[in-house]
Amino acid sequence: xxxxxxxxxxxxxxxQDGGRLGTLQAGITPAGAMDPLAxxxxxxxxxxxxxxxxxxxxxxxxxxxxSHKCSLVxxxxxxxxxxxxxxxxxxxxHTLTAGQTLTIGAPSxxxxxxxxxxxxxxxxxxxxxxxxxxxxxxxxxxxxxLRDQDILPLSEDALxxxxxRADPGLCSIGQRSILTLRYVPGxxxxxxxxxxxxxxxxxxxxxxxxxNRMGVTLNxxxxxTGVESLLSEATCEGAIQIPPDGNPIVLMKDRQTMGGxxxxxxxxxxxxxxxxxxxxxQRIRFTACTPQEADNIRWLEQHxxxxxxx
Amino acid sequence: MPFTIGPAGDSAMRLxxxxxxxxxxxxxxxQLQRTAQRYFLESLSDSVVGYATLTLFFTPLSLQRDQxxxxxxxxxxxxxxxxxxxxxxxxxxxxxxxxxxPAVAPDLxxxxxxxxxxxxxxxxxxxxxxxxxxxxxxxxxxxxxxxxDSRLKTQRLSTPRLRVPAGAVAIADQQTAVYPCExxxxxxxxxxxxxxxxxxxxxxxxxxxxxxxxxxxxIDERTYRALGGxxxxx
Numbered sequence: 388x389x390x391x392x393x394x395x396x397x398x399x400x401x402x403q404d405g406g407r408l409g410t411l412q413a414g415i416t417p418a419g420a421m422d423p424l425a426x427x428x429x430x431x432x433x434x435x436x437x438x439x440x441x442x443x444x445x446x447x448x449x450x451x452x453x454s455h456k457c458s459l460v461x462x463x464x465x466x467x468x469x470x471x472x473x474x475x476x477x478x479x480x481h482t483l484t485a486g487q488t489l490t491i492g493a494p495s496x497x498x499x500x501x502x503x504x505x506x507x508x509x510x511x512x513x514x515x516x517x518x519x520x521x522x523x524x525x526x527x528x529x530x531x532x533l534r535d536q537d538i539l540p541l542s543e544d545a546l547x548x549x550x551x552r553a554d555p556g557l558c559s560i561g562q563r564s565i566l567t568l569r570y571v572p573g574x575x576x577x578x579x580x581x582x583x584x585x586x587x588x589x590x591x592x593x594x595x596x597x598x599n600r601m602g603v604t605l606n607x608x609x610x611x612t613g614v615e616s617l618l619s620e621a622t623c624e625g626a627i628q629i630p631p632d633g634n635p636i637v638l639m640k641d642r643q644t645m646g647g648x649x650x651x652x653x654x655x656x657x658x659x660x661x662x663x664x665x666x667x668x669q670r671i672r673f674t675a676c677t678p679q680e681a682d683n684i685r686w687l688e689q690h691x692x693x694x695x696x697x
Numbered sequence: 698m699p700f701t702i703g704p705a706g707d708s709a710m711r712l713x714x715x716x717x718x719x720x721x722x723x724x725x726x727x728q729l730q731r732t733a734q735r736y737f738l739e740s741l742s743d744s745v746v747g748y749a750t751l752t753l754f755f756t757p758l759s760l761q762r763d764q765x766x767x768x769x770x771x772x773x774x775x776x777x778x779x780x781x782x783x784x785x786x787x788x789x790x791x792x793x794x795x796x797x798x799p800a801v802a803p804d805l806x807x808x809x810x811x812x813x814x815x816x817x818x819x820x821x822x823x824x825x826x827x828x829x830x831x832x833x834x835x836x837x838x839x840x841x842x843x844x845x846d847s848r849l850k851t852q853r854l855s856t857p858r859l860r861v862p863a864g865a866v867a868i869a870d871q872q873t874a875v876y877p878c879e880x881x882x883x884x885x886x887x888x889x890x891x892x893x894x895x896x897x898x899x900x901x902x903x904x905x906x907x908x909x910x911x912x913x914x915x916i917d918e919r920t921y922r923a924l925g926g927x928x929x930x931x
Contacts, residue, residue: 411743411754413903414834414895513897523837523878525897573704573711618718619832619841620747623706623754645747645834653706656757678762681707685758 389457389541391504394488395450396535399599401519402510402527403501404440410514411621411644418518418526419640421499421600421663423656424692425463429503431696432460432480434550439507440517442539444500447493451502453483457545458505464497464664478554496562497664505551506542520641522601555695565591566669568637568658569676569684570627574650575617583610587627587651592635592671594662600641602628603662605671609633612649622646625654627673637662655681657688698722698777702766709754710765712773718748718843720829720908721784725776726751727908732772737765746907748831748841786910790827793875793890795866795913796921797823800928801889808851808868808885820915822846823887828873830909838877838895840905845871857883862929864889866913877903888913891926 393400405426406419420426420443429441442449447466460480461468468477469490475481483489494500510517510528519527528537576584592607610633622628626638628648637654638646639662654662655676665671676684698716705711712729714722726746733744733753740759745752753765776782797820799805809819828842835841845868853869858881861867865876867884876882877894890913894904905911916924 408742411745412833412907413901414837414839417743522880525837571704571707573706576703618748618750619834620713620750621705621711621745621752621834623709623752625706643835644745645832653704655707678704678707682758685707689758 389455389543389545390453391457391539391541392452392454393449393533393535393537393539394452395448396533396537397444397447397449399445400449400533401443401521402440402508402533402539403443403518404516405438406518406640407514407516414644415514415523415525416520416641416644417624418516418520418600420501420518421640422463422501422660424660424688425499425501427692427696428555429460429462429501431555432462432552433458433503433505434546434552435503435507437507439503439542440510442502442508442533444491444502445498447491447500449491449502450488452486452488454485455541456482456484457541458482458548458551459489460503461491461500462503463500464494466494466500467492480551498666499664504541504545506545509540509542522641564670566661566665566671568654568662568671568673569681570625570652570654570658570673571678571681572652572675574626574652575614576651579612579649579651583612584651586610587635587673588675590672592673594665594667594669594671595634596667598665598667600639602636602638602642603665604634604636606634610635614649616647617649619645619647622650623653624656625659626650627652627654639663655684657684700773702769704762705752708757708760709752710760710762710769711750711752712769714749716749718831719784720786721782722749723829723831723908724782724784724787725773727787728776728782729769729773733769736768745834746832747834786827786829787906787908788910790910790912791905792912792914793892794916794920794924795824795888795890796916796918796926797866797888798918800918801921801926802866802887804854804885805887808887811851812848814848819849819887822849823868823873824913824915827910827912830905830907830911833903833905833907836876836878836880838903838905840874840894840903840907840909840911842873842911843871845873847871851885853883854885857881861886862889864891864926866890889921889926891921891924
């Protein structure tokens with residue numbers, strides 16, 4: 388069997404693909420790569436066709452050894468890459484021969500990097516996805532965050548090299564002094580006090596250390612809704628949930644499927660990716676956008692994917 | 698029955714009823730969910746019934762908001778008028794055994810004290826009548842059951858527990874539930890259920906579904922252990 392051994396697993400590495408569909412009513416989180424564009428870029432470069440899964444790495448610091456010859460590429464947060472202690476060009480497609488070691492350093496910006504191996508990882512799909520949901524213990528290698536010395540099975544049908552494609556030149560994550568998150572008003576927007584909405588729009592928030600695959604907690608002037616809890620209902624990705632302490636939480640891929648806190652709206656997916664890659668301390672502001680504007684942004688992104696990544 | 702329709706982010710739509718949850722409202726929402734699944738087919742990637750809401754998730758860029766809004770409004774209105782929508786549970790009553798004992802229920806004594814009930818009276822009230830399954834979610838297999846007798850109405854814990862064991866039977870406000878797997882939780886634990894509620898190898902994976910009727914049955918320690926229940930030494 389072709390395998391990769393994680394000599395050093397990193398702090399929060401998981402197997403991720405595009406995530407699950409149709410499991411929300413059962414309470415199973417959709418999971419999936421926190422940076423779906425970086426996932427798609429890696430799949431494109433290796434000529435993948437079937438939504439192959441990648442290794443999602445948070446804050447780098449991973450070392451792997453391959454049992455067989457294999458080709459791989461790293462996308463997402465930019466990292467330094469060494470093969471057997473020799474620095475290589477991190478954006479290139481690399482071939483690792485049997486027994487060679489690949490070391491991924493800490494990212495210079497962003498959080499999540501993706502290690503893609505030609506043919507993909509061959510862990511067992513759960514509800515039609517290889518994505519890991521650590522809280523539920525579902526998917527990936529053993530349902531949880533990967534540990535040192537874990538051995539990842541690789542697909543036997545690695546693709547021929549002539550499938551490989553050049554770097555499509557993904558836009559860099561780009562550090563901004565203030566990251567503007569566009570959101571579509573909805574949920575309890577009309578029921579919340581206008582002064583609270585004004586505060587949401589006019590204040591600056593900061594990404595706190597409580598930021599993970601479930602959600603990103605922001606710190607700023609407290610948004611007091613006066614609401615302790617509501618009747619539970621479905622949450623969506625990007626939902627700006629305001630618990631009684633007034634610090635908003637933007638829900639991400641591993642969110643709880645039901646929530647009972649007021650939500651003035653949800654951040655559009657394309658800005659969820661920017662937030663996913665934002666480190667603690669990043670300043671944030673919110674701006675409302677219409678559903679039509681959200682669609683236009685999605686069409687532009689779709690155009691990019693279709694012209695550059697297909 | 699008044700309702701509103703609006704966006705839930707950039708690729709989902711949400712219909713929300715203004716009225717209080719009831720079995721009939723849930724049956725309307727379930728019927729609406731099934732009809733939507735048949736109508737929108739693959740463009741509908743997921744859908745969730747909440748206490749008084751239905752959220753429809755679409756694959757990106759396949760959502761035609763105006764069309765969905767008109768369809769939802771028309772279909773919801775006709776279902777609200779329909780006589781054939783039942784106001785009863787979708788299933789025969791599912792009976793779940795519960796061991797009500799301080800050995801497995803850290804809040805049992807304090808809740809009984811707070812409510813001014815004996816433990817036996819609390820058990821009788823909790824297991825007397827069947828509950829209706831209003832919603833599922835939060836965690837795999839988690840099912841929100843109601844409505845609790847008003848004499849059992851309690852607050853959530855001021856600081857949620859980081860680890861509630863699988864099988865914990867808990868109450869909060871006028872709801873009750875069994876934690877299907879170990880998770881954080883702020884509800885007050887009054888018993889333990891030895892039955893597995895979520896099993897990925899089973900079809901469906903969750904034992905309980907929205908619209909079900911569920912009743913609790915008090916069991917003794919021997920039965921609890923015989924059914925696979927465990928008592929952690931603390």
